[in-house]
Amino acid sequence: MPEIDARLREDVHHLGELLGQTIRDQYGQAFLDKIELIRQGAKAARRGSAEGARQLTATLDGLAEDELMPVARAFNQFLNLANIAEQYQHIRRRKPSEPEPFENRVFDELLGRLRKSGHGAEELAAQVAGLDIELVLTAHPTEVARRTLIQKYDAISAQLAARDHADLLPEEREQVQTRLRQLIAEAWHTEEIRRTRPTPVDEAKWGFAVIEHSLWQAVPNFLRHVDRALQRHTGQRLPLNAAPIRFASWMGGDRDGNPNVTAAVTHEVLLLARWMAADLYLRDVDGLAGDLSMQRASAELVERVGAVAEPYRVLLKQLRERLRATRAWAERALLSGEAPPDEVLTDNRELLEPLQLCHRSLHGCGMGVIADGALLDCLRRATTFGLFLTRLDIRQDSTRHAQALSEITEYLGLGRYAEWDESVRQEFLLEELNNRRPLLPANYQASPDTAEVLATCRVVAAAPEASLGSYVISMAGHPSDVLAVQLLLKECGLQRPMRVVPLFETLDDLDTAGPCIDRLLQLDGYRTRLAGPQEVMIGYSDSAKDAGTLAAAWAQYRAQETLVEICRGHDVDLLLFHGRGGTVGRGGGPAHAAILSQPPGSVAGRFRTTEQGEMIRFKFGLPGIAEQNLNLYLAAVLEATLQPPPVPEPAWRTLMDKLAADGLAAYRAVVRDDPQFVDYFRQATPEQELGLLPLGSRPARRRTGGVESLRAIPWIFAWTQTRLMLPAWLGWESALLNAVERGEGALLGQMRKDWPFFATRIDMLEMVLAKADGDIARLYDERLVQSELRQLGANLRDLLSQSVRVLLGLTGQYQLLAMATETRAAIGVRNIYLDPLHLLQVELLARSRRCEGDVCGGLEQALLVTVAGIAAGLRNTG
Ligand code: PGA
16 A cells, blocks of 8 residues: 555554464464454455455354454454554654654744734734643543553554664664564453453543653643744743643543542542642652752842752752652541641642742853753643642533432422422522522431532532632533532532533533523623633534534534624633544544634633543553644644634525534434334444443443433444444435535535635545445344344445435545545555454354353453454544
């Protein structure tokens, strides 16, 4: 495949060879030959050879029961190795003559362009320093790979880097080779499926590990890069107190539909974060206390530590003692609940101040070169991560708050809150919010559910302000949803303002998001309780599940436009929080393009977004990759702020309205209205079996029931496995076709050319369609679906083909991704390894659905390996 870089191909080939040797060591040459026969068959079949297809199925059919698992594992592992090589390709050492990747150049080039277009140096530097981007790491259960394997994968990547040095001596090369063999063997002999579900605390620890192993390094490097680019283009430096990108977390805080995240867990995770932060800074400060042995110091520093021989060391050792005390206390408090003694660091300024003092003094004494080394890195970390590492958000479902309030009002003899209409609720809540006496009697005995809600609010009230982010309310729709949380927090002793954030995530709620916020901002006293901007969260994946990606995308866009206008009218800053997953069906896509396609005015120097599951690993798992992704975020937010995309033409809006209406009708006609649909979904996809995969701490469903009760993640995950990818495209085929038939093809073309919002949607659609595969989906139907339901499957596959046809008509290309040759080639290579996994999965699903008794356990494990392999091969899960 000429489109794939030769070095990448070589790495993939090499890793594949080593995997082959490992497999042979365990199972012998004959077994390896079978794997090769399957691979060759799949390759030939993909090229259209009937003989290849026959060889593939014959070899798979001939496998003994105990061979199914190792075959599935072999293909799974290969796809993981291909991912490692691909990821490494992004950060591999380049020769000086080779161009820098886009991600490395993007910020620097943008500054150049902005300067040329007339932005003043100082204005630009101030703008960059003031950016407020927050990446919120969530525990969404989509990461299939076990942590222990991820560590081995990272080590493999490091060996690929070592291998890349051209001047290795023969024995050094030999060492790298041996290490690679060992790592691949270690991975092969490690089970890829977790045996038990992680706890929410495990999840939080994984989040901390990403900070420790990657972001701790990446953030100061990234900011150094920003600093250099600013100096080059504006002559200004990035101020020490600038942290244009910060991190927040949902791990251990998001309890929406997850009963395992309790108030005690949140409390524990907050303490663990403090422990981890103190531990990380201790490593830095230890190093600095060793390095900064200089004697010359500013008067300010001398005054602080006295006329000592090594003033920097003295000051840093004091800080080190406090960090030790903080770490020791956090450890004790995890067990005993002990309150922090005085020497524990609780205010970020206590961490920053001594570091800043050293930095100033070194600069003042002609030792700027020393100041701007490890000390500056530590300062940048302290500014970005602070003493709490991340800001922990809380999320809870609106109905849980309403239930709690109902119980309370009933107890107080006021009637049932849940039965009151919106205006009565608001009146009650406002009155109580302004009331000085508590609503809850001291001896009030709540039911377990209400007690849990209240306990969480108490944890929030007791936590230091800087350790928390927002309190997000899922399935929010009315002002009372926000006021209810404010009241519960007040009742639990919260004395400072906190961002209480409605999450709008159904089509109807998105449509009424603007009026809801408008009403809130008009309410008595609301503005005084608002600390900072009005934050609003937009839920991409549940709205897409509700309405299809087309109608949902337009509703998200319009909601944001309205919110911008409303907040402008009230003279309130707006912070939009984008809740999106990794895949297109959950609103995912490349961040840079996505940010540049938001409505004008919606990214005004502020941007908050979720980063989830396997995307955290893909985007932030290795320091070099993390730096690139931080560059992309920074550049996109700066560009969207200073050069926002155009306001859509009236004709574009009208056509979008029609497209969305048609898309919605087509989507719901299948998903909601076809009486056969739920049965078909359950039979054709591994939805039921996915529940067995212990991916995350939360259950797959909010309650029992049909598609509406299923969370967005397993919904998308299931369709990805069969390659029908239904939710990502369903609705587009009819909407686009109708538009073309109405003679609006040229207008669609214009929208694609001139409107980033529409262009990005079409690009995403094209990507999804390139990964979808009707022939694979048919295999699932033929083997797993009752005959009465098969026609529905055939219809859906026809709609998929229609999507492809109409999209090609729109792009004027003869094939999908005709211009993105590298991506197309990568999908092509992966298909060869994916096809056997799909075939095996179909077989295993059929057998395990029939099976009863002991053998099922073995089948189940193999089945889960195919699930993990397909997820790895498509590079996203759900
Ligand atoms: P949620 O997320 O179910 O936690 O709201 C959905 C998603 O991220 O796809």
